[in-house]
Amino acid sequence: MNLQPEEWAALMLSIKVSTWAMTASLPLAILVAWILARGNFVGKWMLSAFVHMPLVLPPVVTGYLLLLVFGRTGIIGGWLEQIGIVLAFRWTGAALAAAIMGFPLMVRAIQLAIEAVDPKLEEAAETLGADPAWRFMLITLPLIAPGILAGAVLGFAKAIGEFGATITFVANIPGETQTLPSAIYAFLQIPGGESGALRLVLLSIFVALGAVLISEWLSRLVAARIGRR
Amino acid sequence: MTLEVSISHSFGSFKIDADFITGCGVTTIFGPSGAGKSTIVNAIAGLLRPQKGRISQDGEIMFDSSREIMVRPSKRRIGYVFQDGRLFPHLSVAGNIRFGVRFSTGSRSSVEEGDIAEILGLSGLMNRRPGTLSGGEKQRVALARALLSNPRLLLMDEPLASLDESRKDDILPYIERLRDVSKVPIVYVSHSMAEVSRLADHLVVLKMGKVVASDTAQSVLSDPEAMPYVGVREAGAIVLARVLEHERDGLTRLRFSGGDLLLPGVGVSPGLPVRVRILAKDIILSLAEPTGLSSNNILPVTVESVHRGDGPGVAVQVRAGRDSLLSRLTARAASEMQIAPGMSCYAILNATAVPRVSISAARPT
Numbered sequence: 260m261n262l263q264p265e266e267w268a269a270l271m272l273s274i275k276v277s278t279w280a281m282t283a284s285l286p287l288a289i290l291v292a293w294i295l296a297r298g299n300f301v302g303k304w305m306l307s308a309f310v311h312m313p314l315v316l317p318p319v320v321t322g323y324l325l326l327l328v329f330g331r332t333g334i335i336g337g338w339l340e341q342i343g344i345v346l347a348f349r350w351t352g353a354a355l356a357a358a359i360m361g362f363p364l365m366v367r368a369i370q371l372a373i374e375a376v377d378p379k380l381e382e383a384a385e386t387l388g389a390d391p392a393w394r395f396m397l398i399t400l401p402l403i404a405p406g407i408l409a410g411a412v413l414g415f416a417k418a419i420g421e422f423g424a425t426i427t428f429v430a431n432i433p434g435e436t437q438t439l440p441s442a443i444y445a446f447l448q449i450p451g452g453e454s455g456a457l458r459l460v461l462l463s464i465f466v467a468l469g470a471v472l473i474s475e476w477l478s479r480l481v482a483a484r485i486g487r488r
Numbered sequence: 489m490t491l492e493v494s495i496s497h498s499f500g501s502f503k504i505d506a507d508f509i510t511g512c513g514v515t516t517i518f519g520p521s522g523a524g525k526s527t528i529v530n531a532i533a534g535l536l537r538p539q540k541g542r543i544s545q546d547g548e549i550m551f552d553s554s555r556e557i558m559v560r561p562s563k564r565r566i567g568y569v570f571q572d573g574r575l576f577p578h579l580s581v582a583g584n585i586r587f588g589v590r591f592s593t594g595s596r597s598s599v600e601e602g603d604i605a606e607i608l609g610l611s612g613l614m615n616r617r618p619g620t621l622s623g624g625e626k627q628r629v630a631l632a633r634a635l636l637s638n639p640r641l642l643l644m645d646e647p648l649a650s651l652d653e654s655r656k657d658d659i660l661p662y663i664e665r666l667r668d669v670s671k672v673p674i675v676y677v678s679h680s681m682a683e684v685s686r687l688a689d690h691l692v693v694l695k696m697g698k699v700v701a702s703d704t705a706q707s708v709l710s711d712p713e714a715m716p717y718v719g720v721r722e723a724g725a726i727v728l729a730r731v732l733e734h735e736r737d738g739l740t741r742l743r744f745s746g747g748d749l750l751l752p753g754v755g756v757s758p759g760l761p762v763r764v765r766i767l768a769k770d771i772i773l774s775l776a777e778p779t780g781l782s783s784n785n786i787l788p789v790t791v792e793s794v795h796r797g798d799g800p801g802v803a804v805q806v807r808a809g810r811d812s813l814l815s816r817l818t819a820r821a822a823s824e825m826q827i828a829p830g831m832s833c834y835a836i837l838n839a840t841a842v843p844r845v846s847i848s849a850a851r852p853t
Contacts, residue, residue, distance in 0.1 A: 379570070379572070382535055383574040385535075386533055386634075386637075387567075387588030388562050388563075388588050388591025402578055
């Protein structure tokens with residue numbers, strides 16, 4: 260498979276954007292999942308609804324809202340620009356869009372894992388002298404590791420496939436914001452672009468397959484480590 | 489060691505009002521299901537905040553509602569063996585029992601990991617996962633885990649309740665050995681009189697959330713007034729005896745302050761102390777010294793008190809030497825014999841009525 264430089268660039272950009280989107284949002288996803296699973300406060304349903312919003316909104320709406328808020332003239336975007344961070348029409352913006360679209364999936368997977376941990380185990384750890392931070396590190400975190408892994412894989416997969424919000428927020432600039440789906444879309448817009456599109460489609464299938472295989476292997480590893488084999 | 493508990497807490501219409509003071513050794517909290525036993529141990533551990541009251545150990549306050557003091561469970565240094573074990577499924581047996589070591593503070597524990605693993609028979613299980621252990625093994629691991637966190641008090645909430653009858657008898661000797669080796673005061677919750685009779689130094693009896701008796705196990709268990717709470721079929725005094733010799737016919741001769749007892753053979757060496765539980769229903773009384781009887785256990789006793797309950801039975805406390813025994817007679821027999829405090833008579837115990845599990849190694853004195 261002879262990849263053209265811009266096709267190669269689209270592949271590498273997709274992997275970079277998705278990796279950043281997934282790793283940067285994972286700690287926040289764990290925190291939010293924890294709050295939703297264990298928190299007991301008024302307005303919890305509102306937080307939950309807000310987190311799940313990107314799942315049900317048309318991606319183009321999410322992308323447009325991102326443009327409004329994080330664009331150069333947006334509330335946060337304008338402020339970020341003063342300290343030298345520009346998101347609109349940059350790869351970092353693509354990562355932000357991918358992270359937001361994948362966030363509900365990550366939170367969901369991790370929240371389910373936290374809800375499955377018996378709080379009585381944490382109580383037992385407490386009687387053995389462990390304070391909340393130690394209880395989380397030594398009991399909860401290892402027990403929810405498979406859930407975190409599942410959430411991370413979902414978040415990564417969602418980021419690889421993200422198209423609507425990304426193209427709305429950061430457009431389709433080769434080498435800067437043109438991810439695999441955007442590149443396929445671009446090929447399909449020009450006459451005779453089908454062969455290029457087909458190569459990228461095959462590439463996407465390879466990436467997806469690779470991600471699934473790696474996650475399968477990792478989850479076996481984790482399952483063995485925490486004794487759930 | 490002095491543990492003072494004085495708490496009140498209510499769940500809806502059910503109110504718990506518990507007040508007791510206890511010391512070293514094993515304190516058992518006995519009562520039927522729903523009497524409030526777990527609430528009390530959870531309050532001592534700090535897992536439950538009582539609505540009112542005070543809990544302190546050796547003057548150190550762990551909870552005081554009037555002064556808004558509530559020490560966190562992780563800071564109380566109270567080990568807890570839960571009914572359901574609660575082992576950490578992602579850690580090996582070794583990982584589980586060492587869990588609390590990193591947090592343990594205070595003076596070094598008198599017992600080391602190797603000793604505890606040895607006593608509890610865990611040496612061969614160290615690399616196993618909790619999921620592969622039997623119920624009895626799990627409870628032994630939970631016990632080791634709690635002890636190695638170097639607690640100043642050990643709580644055990646029905647640790648044998650989830651085990652088969654035969655397994656329970658296997659675990660009790662482990663607990664007895666630990667009690668003797670570790671010197672950690674233990675609060676042991678149970679609804680089984682058999683366990684209580686074997687382990688208790690101090691006995692707190694709970695009924696409907698209230699403490700109805702709290703004293704040394706020997707005095708509560710030989711108190712005819714406490715018989716209704718203990719259960720008439722389960723009631724029975726405990727006497728401390730010493731193994732004199734193992735006889736050729738398989739019986740063991742024990743000596744206690746009231747005389748000798750010939751009971752089924754036990755695996756305790758001559759000279760060592762044993763604790764014998766003698767059920768009230770297994771003792772009959774006779775006015776004259778009986779002759780030609782099939783029983784060898786005939787003790788001269790003095791009637792101390794007589795308690796007439798609601799049913800057809802009468803509980804009679806008799807004194808044999810420095811120990812007290814409890815006998816349950818029918819009210820008719822008691823009135824025909826004119827049983828009254830102060831009178832002398834003979835207590836007869838059928839040796840075969842005493843099962844081997846009722847005779848256990850006692851704490852060496």
